[in-house]
Amino acid sequence: MDCYCFLIDFNILFIYDSFQTKCLRKGKIIVIEGIDKAGKTTQANLLMRKFKSKCVKFDFPDYTTPIGKEIKQFLDGKRVYSDQVKMMLLSANRWEKKTEIDSVIAKGTTVIMNRYYQSNLVYGVSKGLELDWLVALDEGLPKADLVIVIDIKTDTLVTRSKNSVIDTFEKDLELIRKVKKSYRVLAKKFKWYVIDGEKSVDDVHSQVLRIVRNTVKI
Numbered sequence: 001m002d003c004y005c006f007l008i009d010f011n012i013l014f015i016y017d018s019f020q021t022k023c024l025r026k027g028k029i030i031v032i033e034g035i036d037k038a039g040k041t042t043q044a045n046l047l048m049r050k051f052k053s054k055c056v057k058f059d060f061p062d063y064t065t066p067i068g069k070e071i072k073q074f075l076d077g078k079r080v081y082s083d084q085v086k087m088m089l090l091s092a093n094r095w096e097k098k099t100e101i102d103s104v105i106a107k108g109t110t111v112i113m114n115r116y117y118q119s120n121l122v123y124g125v126s127k128g129l130e131l132d133w134l135v136a137l138d139e140g141l142p143k144a145d146l147v148i149v150i151d152i153k154t155d156t157l158v159t160r161s162k163n164s165v166i167d168t169f170e171k172d173l174e175l176i177r178k179v180k181k182s183y184r185v186l187a188k189k190f191k192w193y194v195i196d197g198e199k200s201v202d203d204v205h206s207q208v209l210r211i212v213r214n215t216v217k218i
Contacts, residue, residue: 027105028216029142031113032208033122034150035179037160038197039204043150044114046205047212054218056104058097059114065096083127090120091137101142110218111142118147121186126178146215147190148208149183150197 030047032040041059048057061075062068071089073079081089094117104111117138124134154176187194193215195207212218 027107027109027111028145028218029101029105029111029113029116030212030216031116031118031144031147032150033115033118033147033183033192034197035152035154035157035176035183037157038150038152039201040114040150042201043148043204043208044112046201047112047208050209051110051218055110055112057112057114058101058116060097060116060119061090061093062097065093067093067096083124083129087120087124087129087134088137091117094138094141098141105142110216113144116144116147117141118144118186118190118192122179122182123175125186126175126182146212147187147192148211149187149192149194150204151180151183151194152197154180156198 032044032047034040044057044059048055061071063072067089070079071086071093074081074086074089101111120137121131121134125131154173157176158173183192184194186192193211195204195211197204199207
C-alpha cells in the first residue's frame with residue numbers, strides 16, 4: 001500500500017511539474033530592422049530603457065564572436081567572399097548565439113534584436129539569391145514575434161554617414177536602393193511593420209512603442 005501511494009504521489013508531482021513548465025510564459029522576440037543609419041540601435045536602446053529588466057538586447061552582426069570577427073573583416077573590405085559565403089557567415093553568427101537566446105526567452109525575458117535573420121533575407125534577395133535558400137540558413141533559430149522596419153530615404157543614410165566610418169554594404173547605394181525595396185516587399189509577405197524613420201527620434205520611438213504594446217505583452 002505504501003509503495004502504491006508513493007507511485008500515485010510521484011505521478012501527481014510529475015504531472016504538476018509538466019503543467020507548470022508548459023504554463024511558464026516564454027519571452028518574446030522583437031526585431032528592429034532597416035537599412036544602415038536608420039536608427040535601429042537608438043530605438044532598440046530606447047526600448048531597453050523603457051522595459052528595463054524585462055528585456056535583453058542582442059546586436060547582429062555580433063563582432064565579439066569568432067565568426068563575427070571574420071564578418072567585420074569582409075565588411076571592412078579586408079576579406080573577399082562570394083555573396084553566398086557572406087550570407088552563410090552572417091547566419092552562422094546568429095547560430096553562435098542560439099543557446100544564449102534560447103536561455104533568455106525560456107526564462108520569460110523578452111529579447112530585443114538589433115537586426116536578426118530578416119536582414120539576411122532582405123540583403124540576400126537584393127543580391128539575387130534565392131529566398132528559400134536564405135530562409136533555410138536560419139531554419140531552427142528562435143522565431144521573431146514582432147518585426148519593425150524603420151524606413152528612411154537613401155539620402156538620409158548618406159547625410160547620416162558623413163561623419164562616420166561606413167562598411168562595404170553602406171557604400172553601395174545601388175544595393176541600398178534594392179534593399180529598401182526588398183524590405184517593403186518582404187514586409188508585406190511576412191507581415192512586418194514598416195514605420196517612418198524620417199521623423200524625430202522621439203516620434204519614431206512613439207511609433208515603435210505603440211506597435212510593441214499593441215502586438216506583444218512584455
